Amino acid sequence: MDEESLQNALKTAEILCAQRGVRFTAQRRRVLELVCRAERPVGAYEILDQLREGATAAPPTVYRALDFLLEQGFVHKLETLHAFIGCTHPEHPHASQFLICSDCGRVKELENEAIAGSLRTAAQETGFKAERPIIEVLGTCAHCRRKTEQAGTSPRVPLE
Template sequence: MADAERFTGHEHDHAHCVADALSAADIVCSQRGTRLTELRRQVLTLIWESHAPIGAYELIDKLSRAREADGEGGRVAPPTVYRALDFLIEQGLVHRIESRNAFVGCAQPEHPHRGYFLICEGCGTAHELEGGALDANLKARARDLDFDIRRITIEVAGRCPGCRKPGGRAASTTHSHAGDHA
């Protein structure tokens, strides 16, 4: 039941979570000879601060409001954010949640892997899982069929333990990106 406890870990240190993600991103980018620019860092921070998969236009709105609050003014252009998202995906720092056209931070950016997610229909929390046997089975079946896999993202919709409780949450107060990486 440890996975359920982690999934419902709605009360975690959010600042620590974001700091860990940014530290991992710095390491990954340094090892790969790429740069985590200020905009990329801001986008990644907003993704990790989100309690559920977050869409590009919500990111644009938040970035634009932050600019206005800082006196920098001006709306952030959508292509700029999409380029930052493309970079973050290419580096394995975020995953795209296809069904929601939204993004979540990757809990294990240091190694390439497939995206397997449990997504709560109640609170919107996305929990990343390690594929293990499922990944091996999919690859074997694709090989048997001479099928060239380009991308795999599996999304499983349901309700987390916190939302199944009587009076469960309608909206998430935190998130869990720390997947079952066994």
């Protein structure tokens, strides 16, 4: 996330917290900032390491902040990676889908109504009440595919 989006995300979080009557403490702001600043999903202990620079911190510190941010919808948890990522549209609740590149590690968040809809429909057919749909697709992003396929046209490793 670039500096501008980051500032925007922090500001948005601040406003939403005020509206919702919950506290956007320094600790929580700091963790949100660290998650958003990262190019890729970050693990709880990575965040912890950064928190420890200059201060003392233990796992519950991070997990509590993350729990809060998750509840408020400011970050998402990627279950397949045990890692966290800043939400790209925190203003409204939403069902998202994540495209996770196994090559570069970057993640794209989708908000695709066709997917969400077909899932709702399928669940309803069985009488199931969907509350938290988790959709994470592991694969290869466009950028990394180009890289790999170019390399693939000539042998990746010189023949011996």
